[in-house]
Amino acid sequence: MSEPSPTRPRSERARTAILAATRDLVAEVGYEQMSIEGIAARAHVGKQTIYRWWKSKSAILAECVLEGLILPSRELPPDTGDLRDDLLVWFRGALHELGDPANASLLRGLVSAAADDPDLAAVLYERLTGPQEASMAARLREAEADGEIDSALTSTAVIEMLFGTIVYRILSRLDVGPDLADGLIDTLFDGLRGAK
Amino acid sequence: MSEPSPTRPRSERARTAILAATRDLVAEVGYEQMSIEGIAARAHVGKQTIYRWWKSKSAILAECVLEGLILPSRELPPDTGDLRDDLLVWFRGALHELGDPANASLLRGLVSAAADDPDLAAVLYERLTGPQEASMAARLREAEADGEIDSALTSTAVIEMLFGTIVYRILSRLDVGPDLADGLIDTLFDGLRGAK
Amino acid sequence: MSEPSPTRPRSERARTAILAATRDLVAEVGYEQMSIEGIAARAHVGKQTIYRWWKSKSAILAECVLEGLILPSRELPPDTGDLRDDLLVWFRGALHELGDPANASLLRGLVSAAADDPDLAAVLYERLTGPQEASMAARLREAEADGEIDSALTSTAVIEMLFGTIVYRILSRLDVGPDLADGLIDTLFDGLRGAK
Amino acid sequence: MSEPSPTRPRSERARTAILAATRDLVAEVGYEQMSIEGIAARAHVGKQTIYRWWKSKSAILAECVLEGLILPSRELPPDTGDLRDDLLVWFRGALHELGDPANASLLRGLVSAAADDPDLAAVLYERLTGPQEASMAARLREAEADGEIDSALTSTAVIEMLFGTIVYRILSRLDVGPDLADGLIDTLFDGLRGAK
DNA sequence: ATTTAAACGAGACGGTACGTCGTGTCTTGCG
DNA sequence: CGCAAGACACGACGTACCGTCTCGTTTAAAT
Structure with missing residues (x-):
């Protein structure tokens, strides 16, 4: 008009x-x-x-x-029926990607920029976690229905915990090796008490 | 001479x-x-x-x-015999402190600064996690001996996971409420499978 | 075609x-x-x-x-038979007009602009002196014929001398008072030697 | 202090x-x-x-x-006893100097700059006329005492008239030839009525 | 009446310069 | 010789205009 x-x-x-x-x-x-x-x-x-x-x-x-010019986006892998395995595969991939020194450096720059620009922060963290979030929610629901897990956390919380840990390691400049993935996923599913 | x-x-x-x-x-x-x-x-x-x-x-x-002029430091509370409870109390306190808008903003500034100064990064993250690290290691060992947990993670990993999540939420400007503590500690101990 | x-x-x-x-x-x-x-x-x-x-x-x-939108133009007054008097009247008027602070300021702007644009210079100075020039030439011839003056200067030179002095004073930001007119006209007719 | x-x-x-x-x-x-x-x-x-x-x-x-980096300064010549002659010599020199195309162009620039900066205007016009002003005043007084002239104008006015005319011609981009000097000095001393 | 091509208001474009701020280095005299 | 002060060469900031370039619209002469 x-x-x-x-x-x-x-x-x-x-x-x-x-x-x-x-x-x-x-x-x-x-x-x-x-x-x-x-x-x-x-x-x-x-x-x-x-x-x-x-x-x-x-x-x-x-x-x-x-526009996807900077950070690659990584979808959850197809559902194989085993959520734990799927998460592990996906998380190893994410770790591998973000752990690459060039990407780690880039990520630090982005985090720094986002630290005093809320708008960029929104875009950045949405881009980082958004694509996984929806399917993650669905998977958690399924897994709960199947009795695979007894979820106490929302999909958001799960993702934040995983990404939080990666980002933290990258910021503190610790190595981000593939074994980190296994430890985190184990704890995520079994807790410190370990598998029954 | x-x-x-x-x-x-x-x-x-x-x-x-x-x-x-x-x-x-x-x-x-x-x-x-x-x-x-x-x-x-x-x-x-x-x-x-x-x-x-x-x-x-x-x-x-x-x-x-x-010099401790900027970030307060929070020691683990005294050992009451129940690691899970002790961690919960401590973590709630840390969350409360860092979740305060003024401190959150300050933390974002520090992270930003540390993002391109490895020296500051070392100091900052040491200050953030260091004081807890040693006692945490001891506690984990004790708890394992007592059969309270079947630790799959190092003290470092536990701390990184907890702080990683807080820092992530602060960076992404999400609320850092006290219930976050309960969810994280629950998952940390029981995993997604939940308590037996 | x-x-x-x-x-x-x-x-x-x-x-x-x-x-x-x-x-x-x-x-x-x-x-x-x-x-x-x-x-x-x-x-x-x-x-x-x-x-x-x-x-x-x-x-x-x-x-x-x-187009006459900026500088007013001032014709020579009608011929009263006394060139000196006519010039004095006219010049006093010109002085009064150009001496007004607003016009003086405007004139400085125009001179500044004309200083590096020959085309504007041509238009500006023609506009300033043109209208008087032709009749001035005729008057000088008459006055010479009548024996009123024994002209050694062309009309152009006379006008340039008069306007030059005004413009100079305006540029140098000196007052342009009406008595300036009398002094200049006196000197113009009698010279420093004074009237006989 | x-x-x-x-x-x-x-x-x-x-x-x-x-x-x-x-x-x-x-x-x-x-x-x-x-x-x-x-x-x-x-x-x-x-x-x-x-x-x-x-x-x-x-x-x-x-x-x-x-600092004298731009405009040369021209003092009045030594007193030969004949003011008219001295002025003529001096004025021819000034004309020659300022009439040189490079200097004329420079002068236009300075005038343009001075047109909207009163401080520069003060400095510029002082520099242009100042050195001559004092000695001119003395000469006029002497010449008057000697009966050479019957001064109706102050030294300032004489100088403004002469420089005004030069500056005007330079601004309007007319030639500034040496004969201009003779005409002006003649008129200045004898007036339009001519020498007796 | 329709065609048609330049003039129009608007404003985005690649640039240049503005005047200000902060960097890291230097140069003073004082304590 | 460390210090407070602040001038220095430098480089980036964000703004204002420059003169050029599209846009879609208007408009009057030539069909």
Whole structure:
């Protein structure tokens, strides 16, 4: 209904170039050292074109994350009937991916950026956990119905615990080896009391 | 024999003022917005005095953390014989403390700073978990001997899991309520299968 | 043969609005601070419409001057038979007009603009002196014929001397009082030697 | 009496480099096209060093003028007893100098800059006329005593008339030939009525 | 009446320069 | 020689305009 007087449309070319430059720079020099001026230069774009559409460096990053330019996303594997096994497979994969030094470094940059930008935080953590969340909820319900587990935790809590641990290790710069996965999944299912 | 060339000793007054100014500023404006010039001005200190003794903003912060000026530390409570109960009490306290908005915000700043300063990271995470680690190890051993648990995890892993979850929630800006403690401790001990 | 393809004629509405906006802005904020964007906004006109017809800020100003929107023009008074008296009357009027602070300020802006635009310079100084020049030449010839003067200067030189002095005082921000007129006219006619 | 706490003194090296760069640039590209950034780059100086000591482009120019880096200054010639002749010699020289295209262009730039900076205006016009003013006053008094003239004008007025005319011709981009000097001096002494 | 092509208002674009802030280094005189 | 003060060269910030470039709409002359 509204008729915003006709004007030159936003340049998709510029938008894409900016996101790509940001993706490259954050990987090359890190979030803190990356400057908006540098992004503009790399993208052959005027600074104003950036400021026209984004309000901060972290907002550009948020869009990169949203577009999947930065963090890969990992779906839960197909249901094999054994939730514990499926989770283990999936979690090992996630660990392997995020544990790679380049990705670990990138993740630290993103966390740093998200630490003082709630909007980026929302996007980042949604991107990190979102894709798994829904199917995880369904699986937990099934497993509970099957008697495989007696769930005391929501899918959100499970995911937060797993990712929280990974992120914590990455932030504190501890190794993120594959055996971490086994220990966590074991504890998650059996608890410290161990399997009966 | 020794003839310590006549030299003026480092000013404790200046050192203290700098740390105090840093502590105040990081709380007031956040880590990113805090500048070394701002610290110098607030501490009535020349910039050179800062650069003479610290190599970066995060290094000052690291010293603040080391001196206990910033993060409170929480010891494990005395052993009542029931590890699960003791952990619950302790963890509820830690959650309460870190969940306070002011502390949460401060923690985000510290994490952000530590994300690209490994030295600060070491100090910060040591400060966060260190005091609990040793006694936790002892307790786990005892509990295992008593048959209370069948430990599959090291004390480090337990602590990382608990703190990882808190830190994750704080970073993602989710509420950190006291019930989180119960859920996590339950799962930690019983696993998803639940208590027998 | 010629087939002037059908086209929309230039909008007089836009042209007028642009000149008016320029006239207003140069008075309000001065030449340097006046921007083409500001003119476009004030005139509710697209920037392109300005760039289509004028090549610079000073060119718009030149057209304003040409249209008489900015500088008033002052003709020589009717011939009363006494050239000296006529000049005095006229010059006092010119001084009064240009000496008014608002006009003085405007004149400084115009001079500034003309200083690096020869085209504007031509228009501006023609506008300033042109109307008087022709009749001045005739009067000088008559006065010479009558023996009133023994002209050694062309009308151009006389005018330049008079306007030069006014402009100089305005540029150097000295007062331009009415007594300046008497002194100058006296000297112009009698010279430093004074009347016989 | 005041004791401004001891601090690093202003760098004469920087100050000089800035003035020299300004002098060069204003001649090379003109006042309008000269940027503070360009001055800083040419002088190998931080922009802040400029902004710390000068409040505008024209203020730097004013200091250049004050230091005699830009406009040459021309003293009145020694007294030969004939004021008219002395003035003629001096004025021809001034005309020759200012009439040189490079200097004319420079003068237009300075006038333009002075048009919206009263401080520069004061410095510029003082520099232009100041050195002559005092001796001119003395000469006029002597000449009057000798009966050479019957002065109706102050030294200031004489100088303004002469310089006003030159400046006016330079601004309006008319030729400034040597014969202009003769005409002006003739009129100045004899008036339009001519010599007796 | 329909066609048609330039003029129009709007405003996004790649740039340049602005004036400010913070960096890390340096240069003073004082204690 | 450490210190408070602060000037220095440098680089990035976020803003203002530059002159050019699309957009869809308007409009008057030539069909």
